[in-house]
Amino acid sequence: MNAHRSTGPCEPDPAPHSTAGTDGGDDAERAIALGLVRGEEACLDAAYRRWGRLVHHLAARTLGDPREAEDVTQQVFAAAWRGRATFRPERGSLPAWLTGITRRKTADALTARTRRTALTASLGAALAHGGRADGEPEAILDRLVVAEELARLPRVQRDVLELAYFADLTQTQIADRTGIPLGTVKSHARRGLRRMRHHLAPAAG
Incomplete structure (x- = not known):
C-alpha cells in the first residue's frame, strides 16, 4: 500500500507478512485495529504489511492466478479503509474481518471472469452459427x-x-x-x- 506513513500506535509494527495473532489476542493486532478504525493511515499500512500475504494467498488459492490475486489484495485493503467505520474490534479480529472482505472480492472477481468467458463463448457461437x-x-x-x-x-x-x-x-x-x-x-x-x-x-x- 502507498498510504502516507505517520507516527502512531502502529509504529513499530509486527514483522512483515506475519500471520501471527489471528486470534485477536496480541497487543500489536489490537493497536493496528483500533488505529485503523480511527482513520490512521499508518495502521492501514501496517495491516497491509502484516496480513497482505495472507489475503493474497486466500485470493490466489481460489482464483488460481497470482496476478489477479494481487488486484484483489489491493481491492481488499482499499475496501477495508473505506469501510473502517463498520469494523468492530470487540466483535472479531481484524484478520477475520479482512478474510471476509477477501471472500467477497474474490467472488466478485470470479463473477467478472465468468461473465467475460461467457461473453466470449456466446460471441464465438453467434459468429459461427447465428x-x-x-x-x-x-x-x-x-x-x-x-x-x-x-x-x-x-x-x-x-x-x-x-x-x-x-x-x-x-x-x-x-x-x-x-x-x-x-x-x-x-x-x-x-x-x-x-x-x-x-x-x-x-x-x-
Missing part, C-alpha cells in the same frame, strides 16, 4: 475486436474498460467497485482508449 442477419456479423466482429484489443492493455486499464464496456458501469460505479479513485479511473480509461485507438487506426484506414 451471425447471418443483416448487421449482426459486423456487430459481433466489433465486439470480438474490442475484446482482443482489451486483452493487450495493462491489467488496470483493461479492467476499467471491461467494466465500462461489458458491465456497462459508469466511471463513478467503477471507482466504487474497484476502490480506485475516480480521477485515476478516468486517467486509466483515457490511456487505455488512446492505446486501443492507436492499434485500431491502421485497420480502420
